[in-house]
Amino acid sequence: xxxxxxxxxxxxxxxxxxxxxxxxxxxxxxxxxxxxxxxxxxxxxxxxxxxxxxxxxxxxxxxxxxxxxxxxxxxxxxxxxxxxxxxxxxxxxxxxxxxxxxxxxxxxxxxxxxxxxxxxxxxxxxxxxxxxxxxxxxxxxxxxxxxxxxxxxxxxxxxxxxxxxxxx
Numbered sequence: 001x002x003x004x005x006x007x008x009x010x011x012x013x014x015x016x017x018x019x020x021x022x023x024x025x026x027x028x029x030x031x032x033x034x035x036x037x038x039x040x041x042x043x044x045x046x047x048x049x050x051x052x053x054x055x056x057x058x059x060x061x062x063x064x065x066x067x068x069x070x071x072x073x074x075x076x077x078x079x080x081x082x083x084x085x086x087x088x089x090x091x092x093x094x095x096x097x098x099x100x101x102x103x104x105x106x107x108x109x110x111x112x113x114x115x116x117x118x119x120x121x122x123x124x125x126x127x128x129x130x131x132x133x134x135x136x137x138x139x140x141x142x143x144x145x146x147x148x149x150x151x152x153x154x155x156x157x158x159x160x161x162x163x164x165x166x167x168x
């Protein structure tokens with residue numbers, strides 16, 4: 001049995017690389033909620049999904065909401081991982097029926113989701129709030145997605161520019 005599996009392994013790897021079955025992370029919507037200076041009202045939200053370079057510099061308290069489409073590209077999803085810089089607080093919102101609660105494979109506090117069998121597409125929202133601004137003036141939200149196909153996973157990044165309150 002092991003010999004048969006070993007003989008089939010190159011076929012699976014070849015099929016994966018030829019058919020492009022690597023998973024995909026698509027940023028469907030990207031909103032920035034920027035607090036107006038000196039007021040408690042917000043200046044509104046604008047979708048920056050297709051124009052990320054126009055995303056304004058953010059200050060402490062500003063929020064970014066990223067709506068992501070996770071697609072296994074024909075395969076079932078396996079894991080999603082969010083990594084963010086220390087200057088940002090993040091929260092994940094997802095369909096709980098799609099995510100496994102068995103064991104410790106899902107840890108929302110660490111930004112890690114493990115999908116249940118049969119889930120090949122999922123939508124999640126990542127909400128990030130700027131909690132501090134460093135001298136570099138940039139923050140990253142990085143997303144990693146793997147599928148059950150033995151392919152390379154997907155990676156996506158959102159770069160956020162930040163500014164201190166007195167940098168006007």
